[in-house]
Amino acid sequence: MTYHRFPIQRLPDELCLEVLKTLNYYEMIAYSFVSKKAHSMIKSLRVETLSTSVELKKSLEIRWTTRDYGSTSFNLKSLQNDGDSDSDEEPETEEIPQTNKTEEEEINTIKDLPGRVEHIGIVNLKELYIQSGQNLNFDDLLTLNVEILKIDDANQISLRDLNRFFKLWMKGSFPNLKEFLITKRTGVFPDWNILLKGLRAEEPDAFKIVHTRKAPQVQVVGPEEEPEEEPKEDSEDEIEESEDVQEEEEKDKSDAQEEEESDKMEESEEVIEESEAEPEEESEGAQEVDEVEEEPEEDKMEESHEDEQEEDEEARGEESEPESDSEDEQEELEDEEEEEDEVEWVEQPEEEPPGPTSMNVKIRNCHGVCADIQLQYISGMICYVRFFIRDPNETYAIWY
């Protein structure tokens, strides 16, 4: 079919922009794919964008919501010539909700979309949501460079893989990662020990975390845990030594925990010992922060169940701590590398049939950045692992 031609790029730039301004948003998107120059011209229009998402199914679809016109959908099926079209061998669906980035950056991202997931992830996205991650393997996970990563149905990624992932994060990999949510379906109740092995994770409610003003590093003030100057994957000798200390300390602690509110008292005393002036209220404040960070995006029903269960488990866990620890150490070799709290958490569901359970632990990387891991198992055989990185500056703002 022949069209009337109009050499738009021979117009003066300002005239060309005048024409582009009168385009509908659908045509704007289409025009931005024509060439790099065309793309930069659309960028220069600076259309205010509320959100942009890209959905990659059998065809690639862009949804662009602007401030004035509502939503515009654009199907990229016709992009065969640019080599950007998806193929049948790529069943993943990626949704990239736009939060802070501008529409221009997002469109650039879309232009760079090739077929493979890792190529999508390495372009430093703000947020990447992979709805069907069945084909996603551990290597793919390592290549993703995003701030917020959500993966559903990540069945190929085992808990051991995730353990490796967390260890890499602790060593300083994935500096951009702020939030990580992964869900998978599992037929059996997951053994959290596999996930937490060697992570030196702490149970947040049993510990007091003190941030120093000057140093960005986080210090843990608690009876069980050494200050995490050694966030790397631990050598066994160190762990054994530290565990010996921890056992003694835990006994003391368990005695103290029999009294109500003893935990807080300990913390406050130790805080003073650490020469960090910190009122008791701060511990509550810290827990509140944890809860706020860990709770969003969950079904309310699930949350309520989990919260109740969490509280129960915590209460029971504190009471039965020393006994369960000693039993576990005799039975399992791997316990040498694990924190006693974690062992206890695994035992808990064995006593009761697997229902909605959850546990929270903290890890921190070599830069002192603290992350909350929330592990959940819902009776629908869905296993969630949430991984929030706490911004030290933000925490300062809350605490001081």
Place this chain on the structure above:
Amino acid sequence: MSSTEQGTSSAAPAEPTTAPESAAAPEVPESFYYVHGKDKVVHKVSAGALQHSALIHGMISNLGYTEEQAKANPFPFENIDGDILQMVVDWCNQHKGKPTPPEDTNLPKQKEKLFDLVLAVNYLEIKELLTYCCKQVAMMVKGKSPEEIREIWMIPTDAEDEAAEKEAKKRAGKEAAGETAAAAGDAK
């Protein structure tokens, strides 16, 4: 030309007594001006119609032509084709003294001439007509795919853009070299 004159003369007798535009044009309101394009064909346009063009309006205000002077010295627009100027003049006459409706059906239908029309309208600074022309251009690609847009708007591919850029750089380099050589020759 004749059609333009007819159109304007029929509209002109309506406003002989009131002089609302005396500040804008030094002559009486029904005064006429003359323009010609590349083909030297002179078009007679009323002052009211020329209000649309910021360029011509400014020229009239600054030069302070009398009608005789205006007739003797038509405004020359050598860079505008005669038929394009005719279209513009027609449009101005049709929209004399009234706001442009959002859907203007009086725009020339010849799409081949749209490019020249846009340039002419831009040059003459007729804002309302320019807006409408831009809309017309945008409508050419309505619902089209990127490849179709490339074809309709004659957009070069990235490779062609790069090649053109390289050529332009080479040419600029050669010109610069030529200039320096010429300057050196002059100095000697």
